[in-house]
Amino acid sequence: MLNTRARVSKATVRRIPLYYRAVQQLQQQGVKRIRSERLSEIIHIPSATIRRDFSSFGELGKSGYGYSVDTLVDEFGKLLEVQDAENILLVGCGGLGAALIENNFRRNPDLNITMAFDIDSAKIGTEIGGVPVYDFRELAMRVTPDIKTAIIAVPSSAQPQVIPALEGIGIDAILTFAPQPVVCLPTTTIRYIDLTSELQSLLFTAHHQQLAE
Amino acid sequence: MLNTRARVSKATVRRIPLYYRAVQQLQQQGVKRIRSERLSEIIHIPSATIRRDFSSFGELGKSGYGYSVDTLVDEFGKLLEVQDAENILLVGCGGLGAALIENNFRRNPDLNITMAFDIDSAKIGTEIGGVPVYDFRELAMRVTPDIKTAIIAVPSSAQPQVIPALEGIGIDAILTFAPQPVVCLPTTTIRYIDLTSELQSLLFTAHHQQLAE
Numbered sequence: 001m002l003n004t005r006a007r008v009s010k011a012t013v014r015r016i017p018l019y020y021r022a023v024q025q026l027q028q029q030g031v032k033r034i035r036s037e038r039l040s041e042i043i044h045i046p047s048a049t050i051r052r053d054f055s056s057f058g059e060l061g062k063s064g065y066g067y068s069v070d071t072l073v074d075e076f077g078k079l080l081e082v083q084d085a086e087n088i089l090l091v092g093c094g095g096l097g098a099a100l101i102e103n104n105f106r107r108n109p110d111l112n113i114t115m116a117f118d119i120d121s122a123k124i125g126t127e128i129g130g131v132p133v134y135d136f137r138e139l140a141m142r143v144t145p146d147i148k149t150a151i152i153a154v155p156s157s158a159q160p161q162v163i164p165a166l167e168g169i170g171i172d173a174i175l176t177f178a179p180q181p182v183v184c185l186p187t188t189t190i191r192y193i194d195l196t197s198e199l200q201s202l203l204f205t206a207h208h209q210q211l212a213e
Numbered sequence: 214m215l216n217t218r219a220r221v222s223k224a225t226v227r228r229i230p231l232y233y234r235a236v237q238q239l240q241q242q243g244v245k246r247i248r249s250e251r252l253s254e255i256i257h258i259p260s261a262t263i264r265r266d267f268s269s270f271g272e273l274g275k276s277g278y279g280y281s282v283d284t285l286v287d288e289f290g291k292l293l294e295v296q297d298a299e300n301i302l303l304v305g306c307g308g309l310g311a312a313l314i315e316n317n318f319r320r321n322p323d324l325n326i327t328m329a330f331d332i333d334s335a336k337i338g339t340e341i342g343g344v345p346v347y348d349f350r351e352l353a354m355r356v357t358p359d360i361k362t363a364i365i366a367v368p369s370s371a372q373p374q375v376i377p378a379l380e381g382i383g384i385d386a387i388l389t390f391a392p393q394p395v396v397c398l399p400t401t402t403i404r405y406i407d408l409t410s411e412l413q414s415l416l417f418t419a420h421h422q423q424l425a426e
Contacts, residue, residue, distance in 0.1 A: 010421065013417075013418075013421045014418065014421075016417065017414035017417060017418060020410070020414065021410075021414070022224075024405075024407075024410070025405075028395075028403070028405060030396055041222055041224075042222065042223065042224050043224055044222070044224055044225070044262050044265055044266070079417070080410075080413045080414055080417045081413065082413055082416055086416060088412075094312070095308075095311060095312030095315045095316065096309075096312040096313075096316065098308060098312070099307070099308030099309040099311070099312045100309075100408070102308045103308065103309065103408075105408070105409050105412065107392070107409045108409050108413070111409065111412060111413075148419075149412075149415075149416060149419070151412075172419055173415050173416055173418075173419035174415075175411060175412055175415050179234050179320075180238065181234070181235055181238050181255050181256065183255075189415060189418050189419035190257070191257075191411060191414070191415045192231075193406065193408070193411060194230070194231070194234060195313070195316075195318070195406075196318050196320045196321050196324065197230035197231065197233070197234055198230070198388060198404060198406060199301075199318060199324060199362075199364075199388055200230050200293050200321065200324075201226070201227055201229065201230040201293075201404070202362075202386055202387075202388050202402060202404045203299060203362065203386055204226065204229065204230070204292070204293055205223065205226055205227070205386075205402050205404075206361075206362075206385060206386035206402035
């Protein structure tokens with residue numbers, strides 16, 4: 001397995017999720033080997049940067065023959081693996097939020113939604129899949145110090161209130177399904193999953209199959 | 214209007230919906246011009262990538278003075294426009310599938326889930342948010358010829374049976390929440406949304422903020 005802790009730059013580390021996503025997509029398309037030049041065209045990172053990054057991880061294969069896509073997926077997947085159990089809170093227990101709690105990332109036993117919040121009195125005090133639902137107005141009182149990560153599944157209109165409240169209790173990693181971009185603290189890492197955009201983008205790609213690779 | 218047909222990469226195409234959402238938001242906030250560096254802070258895509266993407270569309274303005282937000286909204290909107298109402302089927306009416314049907318992309322009135330399928334006899338014959346749930350074994354009989362797009366929200370283990378069945382009735386665009394890669398026809402456009410990977414990638418980025426540059 002690769003060892004990044006010691007000597008890989010922050011800039012390189014930031015690119016790992018991009019690499020991982022790209023090679024996963026290639027694997028899904030049945031691609032077996034990829035050269036840095038081709039990968040560069042896909043992810044718009046210079047091929048020299050890609051080769052330097054990959055060589056800093058040790059033996060990922062020879063660039064001249066192309067890298068093995070399966071090896072890249074395996075190794076980047078291991079790098080991204082959560083090292084310790086990660087306790088997560090979720091805000092917004094509507095249909096999507098409840099489905100996320102029920103599923104609770106069961107593919108990865110180290111990822112655990114341990115508490116949920118809503119403002120609907122019909123939901124507060126109940127449990128979803130064994131996870132307690134608390135009043136969002138009691139966020140500071142209910143949250144435990146081990147939780148630094150949150151998932152947001154509230155309507156977009158509520159998100160500008162939710163994010164500062166989360167930052168206020170020390171949350172610094174947020175995955176949100178509300179597509180409305182929000183200004184957050186520089187120390188907050190935020191990732192938006194916009195399902196409508198994903199679908200529009202899929203349809204756009206499907207309708208533009210003739211696009212140059 | 215922009216011409217992407219000839220030379221825009223698939224990676225760039227995938228980012229168009231993200232750009233579109235961000236610039237729409239800026240427009241609503243009354244922002245007139247945006248520089249790539251500022252846009253980068255909002256959408257978490259490197260500013261160099263943004264400039265390269267925008268330049269690949271031709272004349273979107275000069276980066277040095279900032280891009281015109283109105284122009285960006287107009288042009289990306291035209292690119293992404295769903296030209297006609299798009300009728301969509303959904304397979305797998307568990308928690309996530311049901312939440313997607315209930316939500317039904319209400320932000321975009323041209324995107325409509327019009328029928329759903331499951332193999333659970335307790336669900337077959339019911340409706341979710343007004344959308345009928347049919348027996349997946351009656352897929353070919355139930356599907357209408359206007360439907361070319363499907364959303365899959367089944368367990369990963371079921372996906373290898375679902376995709377060929379969808380391809381068999383003429384579906385050529387698939388959005389799936391089952392992360393297991395599946396070999397599909399070259400004419401099928403498939404997009405995987407892997408929520409566990411998204412979360413792992415978020416945590417990795419957040420945990421490595423402290424690494425040396």
